[in-house]
Amino acid sequence: MAKVKKIFACSECGATSPKWLGKCPSCEQWNTYQEEIIFKETPQEEARSAFKSTKQGPLDGPRPVLLPEIQAGDITRLVAPDQELNRVLGGGIVPGSLVLIGGQPGIGKSTLLLQVTLQLNKKVLYVSGEESEEQIKMRADRLAHKNQSCYILTETNVSKITAFAEELQPDLVIIDSIQTLQSPFIESTPGSISQVRECAGDLMRFAKTSNIPVFIIGHITKDGSIAGPKLLEHIVDAVLQFEGDQHYTYRILRTLKNRFGSTDELGIYEMQANGLREVSNPSELLLSQRDEDLSGNAVAATIEGMRPMLIETQALVTKAVYGTPQRSATGFDLRRLSMLLAVLEKRGGLPYGMQDVFLNIAGGIRVDDPAMDLAVVSALLSSLQDVAVPSHVCFAAEVGLSGEIRAVNRIEQRIQEAERLGFKEIYFSKYNLKGLDQKRFGIKLHPIAKVEELYQALFV
Ligand code: TYD
Ligand code: MG
Numbered sequence: 001m002a003k004v005k006k007i008f009a010c011s012e013c014g015a016t017s018p019k020w021l022g023k024c025p026s027c028e029q030w031n032t033y034q035e036e037i038i039f040k041e042t043p044q045e046e047a048r049s050a051f052k053s054t055k056q057g058p059l060d061g062p063r064p065v066l067l068p069e070i071q072a073g074d075i076t077r078l079v080a081p082d083q084e085l086n087r088v089l090g091g092g093i094v095p096g097s098l099v100l101i102g103g104q105p106g107i108g109k110s111t112l113l114l115q116v117t118l119q120l121n122k123k124v125l126y127v128s129g130e131e132s133e134e135q136i137k138m139r140a141d142r143l144a145h146k147n148q149s150c151y152i153l154t155e156t157n158v159s160k161i162t163a164f165a166e167e168l169q170p171d172l173v174i175i176d177s178i179q180t181l182q183s184p185f186i187e188s189t190p191g192s193i194s195q196v197r198e199c200a201g202d203l204m205r206f207a208k209t210s211n212i213p214v215f216i217i218g219h220i221t222k223d224g225s226i227a228g229p230k231l232l233e234h235i236v237d238a239v240l241q242f243e244g245d246q247h248y249t250y251r252i253l254r255t256l257k258n259r260f261g262s263t264d265e266l267g268i269y270e271m272q273a274n275g276l277r278e279v280s281n282p283s284e285l286l287l288s289q290r291d292e293d294l295s296g297n298a299v300a301a302t303i304e305g306m307r308p309m310l311i312e313t314q315a316l317v318t319k320a321v322y323g324t325p326q327r328s329a330t331g332f333d334l335r336r337l338s339m340l341l342a343v344l345e346k347r348g349g350l351p352y353g354m355q356d357v358f359l360n361i362a363g364g365i366r367v368d369d370p371a372m373d374l375a376v377v378s379a380l381l382s383s384l385q386d387v388a389v390p391s392h393v394c395f396a397a398e399v400g401l402s403g404e405i406r407a408v409n410r411i412e413q414r415i416q417e418a419e420r421l422g423f424k425e426i427y428f429s430k431y432n433l434k435g436l437d438q439k440r441f442g443i444k445l446h447p448i449a450k451v452e453e454l455y456q457a458l459f460v
Helices: 044-053 083-089 109-119 133-142 158-168 193-210 231-235 282-286 334-348 370-385 411-420 451-459
Strands: 003-010 033-040 098-103 124-128 150-153 172-176 214-219 238-243 250-258 266-272 275-278 297-304 307-319 327-330 355-361 393-396 425-429 444-448
Touching: 003 193, 033 193, 083 238, 083 250, 083 266, 098 109, 098 193, 098 231, 109 124, 109 133, 109 172, 109 214, 109 275, 124 158, 133 150, 150 158, 158 193, 172 193, 193 214, 193 231, 282 307, 297 370, 297 411, 307 370, 307 411, 327 334, 334 355, 334 370, 334 451, 355 370, 370 393, 370 425, 370 451, 393 411, 411 425, 444 451
Parallel strands: 098 214, 098 238, 124 150, 124 172, 172 214, 297 393, 327 355, 393 425, 425 444
Antiparallel strands: 003 033, 238 250, 250 266, 266 275, 297 307, 307 355
């Protein structure tokens, strides 16, 4: 007899409980528990005895195989005209892969995938549960590329979608978005955990059996995780995150998970009136807006993903008018900024405690590279002293709690990029000198060990 079981599950992390809870004990979010109905067709005991009674039962299906005997099939990836996308996927789209693209609303996920659709000269099925055919047509008209074999389907029923896809046999399927899909076999509303899980499972099955790659768009919540359970991230083969500041035009496509390549890759785009443009040389764009030396500016030689990139940091340090000084940072971790200020105050005796401090990373790009520290410190010192850092100088080092300048990875690549972009001097940690062939570079190297040395060299 079919048995109906009810549980409650957290829509954020997927934790379950037999009772409704106001606050999830696992991820500590409020009001995220939703009722889920699980159909149990055969009770476990019955299933077990049925399994045992068939003699062949456990030995059906795949058997253990010796590893050397397995033939590795050649995967021929579908190489997209979009080089940035190929880069983050590890060299192209793998047949039969399920790729999740997450990002905040309005960041350009639909634009990116529609553009990929239009650029590819292949049969593509673009499924949208969010926009009407006319809206998609209007968007496609704005984009520069045209693809004659692009099919649009506005449908949210996942069974119909996979049925149409099977009939059409496209080279790529795009789903916008997973949160709008629903499986007819499940009661809950679209976007709930069981729906998201079920639909993703159906799409995975479709991708694996048909060997057609499927891209799905997923919205992310304000704290940056993909809405719906973490589970979705486990199901799919690759998770890409599309991010950037809505007020700036740069967008970054990061790999968070990739079963077919490295997660160190990063794609950069610029949002323009006719779609997203690939940015193959980010440093030149990020540095183009400087003609004269201004105090408070310093350039960091960072590495994002596998690519060296020179990024400008800007600081403004002014006397605090109100009791509590303000600290604000865009594109940089606020706690890290407070830490660097504390180091300067304690080690250098500088009066940041009475100053408002604003820090901005050019282009609205969020950078996680610790090598940003030295440029941030230089920008802070430069603004406080009102002494400009010469525009031909750049920085690459981490700053420790006692004001020591720490080594960073891949210093050679950073120095090369700085030199290539015409910088004349670079400050970095003396601990990076080991194994560094100094004669190779035409740029002047300044290995330093303490923040004091930087201060003496540039601001006195
Ligand atoms: P969209 O792809 O709809 O975002 P998402 O699917 O992530 O919610 O992108 C929305 C923004 O992109 C919108 O604010 C307008 C802008 N945009 C352009 O600047 N140029 C373009 O060619 C297109 C199509 C959109
Ligand atoms: Mg969209």
